[in-house]
Amino acid sequence: MNELAQRTALKNASGGGSSWPPSWNTMPHGISVGRYIDPAFAALEYEKLWSKVWQAAARLDEIPQAGDYTVYNIGDQSVLLVRTNADTVKVYHNVCPHRGTALGEGSGTFENSRIMCPFHGWRWSLEGQTQFILERQEFRGGELRDSDVALKEVHSVVFAGFVFINLDRNPQPFDEFIAPIRTMMENLAVGEMRHYWWKAIPVPANWKVAQEAFFEAFHVPATHPQLEVRGAKVVSGLAPETDFVDFTHRNVVYEVFDKGHGRFIGGKKTPMQGHVSDMRADTLLESMAARLSLLVVGMDAQVLQKDVDVLLSLRGKPIPEDSSLGGEYIKALYKQAGEQQRPMPAPTPENLGMWGGEVFLFPNVMILPQAGNAMIYRVRPDGLDPDKCVFEIMSTTTYPAGHKVERAVVEQVTDLQDPEQVLLIPRQDLSNIPRMQKGLHSRGIRQTWLAVEQEKIILNMHRELDRYLHAEA
Ligand code: FES
Ligand SMILES: [Fe+2]
Structure with a gap:
């Protein structure tokens, strides 16, 4: 199904009373398969999950020096993560305000501390401020303001060596989102x-x-038999289940x-x-x-x-x-x-x-x-x-x-x-x-x-x- 068909499917799925088919249900003892295979469900995830949730877009190791950038893509959205100095990372929607060119691809370094669009050469500082517009007088009757074409920032938080982003304009507070596992991640030194x-x-x-x-x-004995030799024998029927087996997953x-x-x-x-x-x-x-x-x-x-x-x-x-x-x-x-x-x-x-x-x-x-x-x-x-x-x-x-x-x-x-x-x-x-x-x-x-x-x-x-x-x- 192409993107348009998927969006139409989503629209149909979310309109009217039959918006949530039984094949999308989460049950106490199982998961309905539509959640894994239905394009309309995937489209709904983009609309309601990926556009709202905090997500780990990069590791700081990807952008160690000022000017380094990397691109994170999710669905049809793309963001540009830029190291502006030793302590700061900024995240922008990956698009040139002029005619829409993606400003970055993959990862690399913006030379001379400026972000330049490859199409007509408009430029911004690493902080997203407009620096240069070719033939500026031709835009908006000569009244184009820097702020009209500044880069648009995406909410971001650095935590545990990750750069988390959120595409929502008013995201839930990151602290609330991470609270249940914050101390655990800090104690495990994930940021180190x-x-x-x-x-x-x-x-x-x-x-x-x-x-x-x-x-x-508990997939280990069947999937990785070399890691649990005796357990693998039991799951493959080569040893009786009554044999004492110290299955790791039981611990x-x-x-x-x-x-x-x-x-x-x-x-x-x-x-x-x-x-x-x-x-x-x-x-x-x-x-x-x-x-x-x-x-x-x-x-x-x-x-x-x-x-x-x-x-x-x-x-x-x-x-x-x-x-x-x-x-x-x-x-x-x-x-x-x-x-x-x-x-x-x-x-x-x-x-x-x-x-x-x-x-x-x-x-x-x-x-x-x-x-x-x-x-x-x-x-x-x-x-x-x-x-x-x-x-x-x-x-x-x-x-x-x-x-x-x-x-x-x-x-x-x-x-x-x-x-x-x-x-x-x-x-x-x-x-x-x-x-x-x-x-x-x-x-x-x-x-x-x-x-x-x-x-x-x-x-x-x-x-x-x-x-x-x-x-x-
Ligand atoms: S599209 Fe970026 S400068 Fe023209
Ligand atoms: Fe595994």
């Missing part, structure tokens, strides 16, 4: 995380289908918050804390190293080689009676970070419990912290097509004092099944997602079924989405 690598992957699926694949941990605690946010907590029974469900070698240390290495090789995020090296440095060292391998490992990680003056979240039980967990920031960002690193996912619709989205993975970490961090560059992935472009673990996740989208179009399904605990973040997200969609204009 800096660019390691970043990939953008076009995925043939609805943006919600894609992100919901990361809202729970995970899910929480949902106001404003659609949520999190899950890895707790203490995670490989990082010395709990390995499969002994892969003779000793616990080697088994733990082997398990953590699967994350290094399979993801290059959350756990990095430098973290495994710290674990291996404990080889042959005795574990004090009142401690454990996990406890000693965490001590060693923090000792090294201290020596390197590398920022780390405080080692509180709360923060350590989030290693192996996730914070979900409504509507579309997931942060998976671990050992002073974080993998961040961002998912957004790609144009107006409900069957397409862009899935981004940002691997971030903190660096030792004095380390120069490169400007973040987003690599474009062209094939989500290419092992050269996408590492094993995200490739396993991404292989399910287009299949889910295909299945959701089937006449054999009307709604999904949701697990009350394992999938509660999905339900909470949809309820908040409905709050936006039902709001008065």
Whole structure:
């Protein structure tokens, strides 16, 4: 369906009494499939969600120097994020007031601290003030004011290393929006995380289908069998369910918050804390190293080689009676970070419990912290097509004092099944997602079924989405 047809569908859908078909319903135990496949629903999301909600448009690492810019696109809207000085970022609608040319594409640097339109060369300061208009006397009878053609600002807030934007003229206060997870994000030092690598992957699926694949941990035995060997045997029928299996997801605690946010907590029974469900070698240390290495090789995020090296440095060292391998490992990680003056979240039980967990920031960002690193996912619709989205993975970490961090560059992935472009673990996740989208179009399904605990973040997200969609204009 083209854009016009989608808008017409939206108009029809939102007019009259039958404005909300049953195929759009969120139910206590499932989600109606129309929410994932209906172009009119996607159009309604643009009208009521994306035009109103605070959304993470950039990381500060993308625009480290004055004059640096990057463009964020959502639906048919485009905004230009510009670093004006060391402390300030401004965000503008990405359009020249003269005849509509987009002022920026991708990312780059505005030379000589001015924004210039490539068409006729009109110019603005980085702060958006009009500086030059060619043949100015020809406009508005020679009375054109600078303010007539100043750049139009978009509301923005910098928080936790993100630039959040809101396309609404009178947006809800950012503080209210972020309040349920503000302290958690601050404590996890998300703002200290800096660019390691970043990939953008076009995925043939609805943006919600894609992100919901990361809202729970109970897909791990089937989707990532290498991470839970014994659990994988049970789910694939190779071992009886009566066998004792220490499924990791049974140790995970899910929480949902106001404003659609949520999190899950890895707790203490995670490989990082010395709990390995499969002994892969003779000793616990080697088994733990082997398990953590699967994350290094399979993801290059959350756990990095430098973290495994710290674990291996404990080889042959005795574990004090009142401690454990996990406890000693965490001590060693923090000792090294201290020596390197590398920022780390405080080692509180709360923060350590989030290693192996996730914070979900409504509507579309997931942060998976671990050992002073974080993998961040961002998912957004790609144009107006409900069957397409862009899935981004940002691997971030903190660096030792004095380390120069490169400007973040987003690599474009062209094939989500290419092992050269996408590492094993995200490739396993991404292989399910287009299949889910295909299945959701089937006449054999009307709604999904949701697990009350394992999938509660999905339900909470949809309820908040409905709050936006039902709001008065
Ligand atoms: S369209 Fe930008 S200067 Fe003419
Ligand atoms: Fe996964």
